[in-house]
Amino acid sequence: MAGPGMPSSLTSNSCSQQAPVFLTSLRTMGRRAKGKQADPVPLESQYSSKKLGKRKAEADDAEEALKSIQRPTKKIKDLNGKGKEKSSSKTKSKPSNSLDKKKKKADIVSDDGSEGWEDVEDAEDLKKHAKSLFKGSDESDDDGAFEGTLDDVDFDEGENDDPLQGPAQDFDFDSDSSEEPELPPSKSKKSKQAERPKKIIPTASDASSSDDSEGENNDEPVTMANMATRSRKLEAKAKAEADFAAEELQAEARAAEEDDEDVDMDAEEDANGDMSVEPFHLPTAVEREEEKASGGPDVHTVQRRMRECVRALSKFSRRAEKGRSRSEYIDQLVADIASYYGYNDFLAEKLFQLFPVGEAIEFFEANEVSRPVTIRTNTLRTRRRDLAQALVNRGVNLEPIGKWTNVGLQVFESSVPIGATPEYLAGHYMLQAASSFLPVIALSPAPNERVLDMASAPGGKTTHMAALMQNTGVIFANDANKARTKSLTANVHRLGCKNVVVCSYDGREFPKVLGGFDRVLLDAPCSGTGVISKDASVKINKSERDFTLLSHLQKQLILCAIDSVNPESKTGGYIVYSTCSVTVDENEAVVDYALRKRPNVKLIDTGLEFGREGFTSYRGKTFHPSVNLTRRFYPHVHNMDGFFIAKFKVEKRSKATESEKAKNAKEEPVMVDDEFNPDAKVDLAGFDSDEDKPYLEEAKRKRMKAKGLRPPPRTQTVVESKA
């Protein structure tokens, strides 16, 4: 495809790399919580003020964790105050979304290719239709987009007997465009919009906005004019109820704790509510071996043990068995987490280490629940208000995601397949996870700029950038995987992006093939530990070696991204590095590496109004203090996919940095033929792999130990293992 400033060499894809191990293509694992959107959670939950990175066994964490690991039969109210039973993923189904029941549902496929909701119960025709149309879904791995025309779609198909006619103009769409005329309020029957559940990812400003409905008469009929206000009022009420329920829970927990002190500390309710079950005993190493040999414990035992370990770790001196160490409890807990949630031991431990004990359980729980379905309005084709109106008319229950985006809509329910509406096919929106709006918001490309999207397929972020640039300037949308550039191209066409040049190079070939960009987005290939709810295969198929190789690749790519930026850009000179992974190796460690190797770059604020600070130290490693400017997003905190974002400003190289450059000359970007593939030998020539040596050595030692071999003595300082 042609584009302004496009060298002719880029009109055809020049890369013939092997497809990388791309996470969303592995869809063999079942999803236990499929079909549920997670309950809304407040932005920056109670953990927000906590310093992460330390294994703090706080009582608060333990209580959160105790809520997550449910007793098999005990009913615990959820925070929405509905008193529904929360259930473990292995023994019972998850709490269902109340919206599930009444209406038929259509398949919704997110841009990541994951299905958001369950199939329409008794609408086979819709299902069949949706199946064929979802092939072109934004981030699906299917290469082919829908190839028919709008005429091929039966526009009436999506209409159910009771189409929703609610208007969209009463939502807060002000941010869409200041030119929009004020639509006069019109009368309609009560829209189902008013019944929608609480918003996801509410910002502080969202929460405070609920106050303006004070004093309104609840009995007055619902009109288009008052619908949004009433809805906010309902949300406020729900929040108050949730707070009340949470207080109740805490009171219960406090009472239980007091009981603990009075009665035998180890007395425990059994599955039937009897108080006569045996006191908890942490298995010894021998007992664990025996347990393994006999096929492992039953799920109730595992649940109880996890709960007890969390309790013990929260007040270790009082609750732990005499003579047992903290690390014994942690080892048992991690082993149980791995078996309960279905992770390999290595990954369970790696993820567990990211959080305080109680919060870790929340993270694992959140990975069992699908994230909300969200779409991004393509402002090249429509306005959010108009899109919302069109979709509401088709029976889609939606609302703006939050104040932080003026193009996002959260879909609560739909009687039509959201990936196959006429509006979708006409490119009015992209099915896109809320988290993937963030890197583009952070990069904030401006009209007429020259931008590189280094790893861009299938184009969710490229097309978002094209819209922000109002189809001006040029975006080089690159992806090493040629097959994936097909869906990228399809999306670029569908969304009407005219300033995009699609190309297929290994990102490590930049800036040799092309440089001088105002801005670069590196949405790097990663392990996908932030999107486990979409792709459960990550739980078992990621090994230590994968993380080492990925981290290498990411470090190589980030240097190339930096070197592709024009430091003298009048408008830009920025890079955003992002991953959908939560591991430190793929995030802070990569960013810190870039800061060390390229003294002419510095981290700057992402401009995002939420997200947790990146780690400045982690398990014995200290990063540059400015790494706290990076942002982490978590499913259990933000109700989004796990994500990481860093924004850099590239400065001109000074004399001092020039000498630095000479020193690092051997690290000039190199042409590397291997795409990331855990089994391929990655050519690291010229890349500074020295610093990874201790890790590689330690990994080798571990592998040998696991095989019962005696590892050679350590030759280098190895980062301290588990605290």
Ligand SMILES: C[S@@+](CC[C@H](N)C(=O)[O-])C[C@H]1O[C@@H](n2cnc3c(N)ncnc32)[C@H](O)[C@@H]1O
């Ligand atoms: C996280 S996905 C990108 C998603 C995309 N930015 C979007 O928003 O739709 C990572 C991409 O990196 C590509 N990739 C893997 N190795 C690469 C390399 N060495 N150079 C460039 N792209 C690479 C993969 O093919 C994959 O499409």
